[in-house]
Amino acid sequence: MKITRAEIYPLSIPLMEPIKMAREMVVDAKTVLLCLTDDKGRQGWGEASVAPLMTGESLDSLVGSIKYLVENSLSIDWHEPAGFADIFNRILYANASAKSCLEMALLDLYTQEANVPLWRYLRGESGIVADSPPAPIPLLRMLGGSLEKELSDAKLFRTLGFGHWKIKIGSLSLDEDLHRVKVLCDALEGDVISVDANCALTLTDALRFCQSESASKLTFAEQLISPxxxxxxxxxxxxxxxxxxxxxxxxxxxAELEQLVEVDALNGASLKLIKTGGVIEALECAKLLEKHKLALNLACKIAETSLSAAATASLGFAMGKVAWGFSMSNQYLKFDICDTPLTAKQGCLEVGQLASSGIGVTPNINRVKEAIAKGYAVIQY
Ligand SMILES: [Mg+2]
Incomplete structure (x- = not known):
């Protein structure tokens, strides 16, 4: 498989409303789309988003690394996906987000050529026993804003079928957060409820938080302390x-996950493609979690489009179970880049939504062009 053409689209898509996390306020999705055309004329799409506090990437650095990878990929004859990461590493050190973008576009092409949905390819290649079809993946809904707004959103989305929740903590005092958590846990009794501090707590506060009666109904608490x-x-x-x-x-x-598992430092982990360098390594991480009976949470950065959502969900469908839910962040975008974006059905994503070969969604090029970030332009090869 040879790449004959490539386009890189640096995008900025506004969120429906700003999302406040402990250490940042996100108002738009800064994300990069890559479209590769192969020698048969097929198009494969990839995506990676910026995450200054998680991967260290800004829009400039991400575009720069993707450009460099693409320029060095045009002469390569691409074969087995299991070998993609080694090839990327021979071109560029680190830069997992850029590699995940290129891997996604190549996997889209590869699975289109094989005439198989990406999720089914991942399941087959990894020796995961198929008890098909995979169950719907529960989508995790984030709550934010004033407590009144969080409660009214929780009520609204619960009636739409949502049963997995994430409460961002760490920007208020510990006692205020504990109060919010208690009120929301009481209102959502029986659901899967999590908090995410995005590293903001000290160890002392984290211990106090977890040991408080107010937090006792939580299903899990994510990244309370700094790495x-x-x-x-x-x-x-x-x-x-x-x-x-x-x-x-x-x-x-x-490697990091293996070390954490070895010392018994976690009950579960959140996997994002921009961190692992793509879906193939993320699948290995998911299998490691399963082997040790640890819970899997899948997540897109706030925010990514249906494209990254589809690739991340493919990993979930391949595994067959996502106990801690999937943070599919295209649900917070003002608009998506596909004509039929991935949407929740009774609070879940169904495998039938990714039935076509490849990643399973195709961006509308006109929508993509309308979302190009101010001061940037499409880069073509
Ligand atoms: Mg998180």
Whole structure:
């Protein structure tokens, strides 16, 4: 498979409303789309979003790395996806997000050529026993704003079938967050409810949070403390916490996850393609979690389009179970780049939504062009 043409689209898509996290306020999705055309005339699409506090990427750095990878990919004859990562690593050190973008576009082409949906290819190649068809993946809905707004959103989306929730904490005082968490847990009793501090708590506050009665109904607490802290702190938090501990910013790939599993520092992990360098490594991480009976959470960065959502969901359908839900972030965009964006059905994503060969969604080029970030232009090869 040879690449004959490539286009890179740096995009900025406004969110329906700003999303406040402990260390940043997100108002738009800064994301990069890549369209590759192969020697048979097929088009394959990839996506990766910026995440300054998670991967260190800005729009400029991400576009720069994708450009460099693409320029060096045009002369390559691409074969087995299992070998893609080695080829990327021979071109460019690190830069997982850019690699995940290129891998996604190549996998889209590869699975279109094989006439198979990406999720089915991943399941088949990885030796996952198929009890088909895969169950719908529960979508995790984020709550934010004033407590009144969080409660009214929770009520609204619960009536639409949602049963998995994420409460962002860490930007208010610990006592205010504990109060919010208690009120929301009482209102959503019986659902899968999580908090995410995006590294904002000290170990002392994290321990106090987890041991508080107000947090006792949580299904899990994600990345309460900074990855900069010592491994012993993570072990202590996990061992002292009555509620399960999830990690996100601490897990960038298989090697890190393996170390954390080895010391028993987590009950589950959040996987994002921009961290692992693509879906193939993310699948290995998911299999490691399953092997150790740890919970899987899938996530897109806030925010990515239906394209990244489809590739991430393919990993979930391949695994067959996503216990801690999938944060599909295109649901927060003012508009998506596909004519029929991926949407929740009774709070879930169904495998039938990714029935076609390849990744399963195709961007509308006119919508993509309308979303090009101010000060940027399409880059063509
Ligand atoms: Mg997180």
């Amino acid at each position: 900069e802290l010592a491994m012993a702190d993570f072990v202590r938090l996990k061992q002292s916490s009555p509620i399960p501990i999830g990690l996100d910013e601490s897990v960038h790939g298989f």
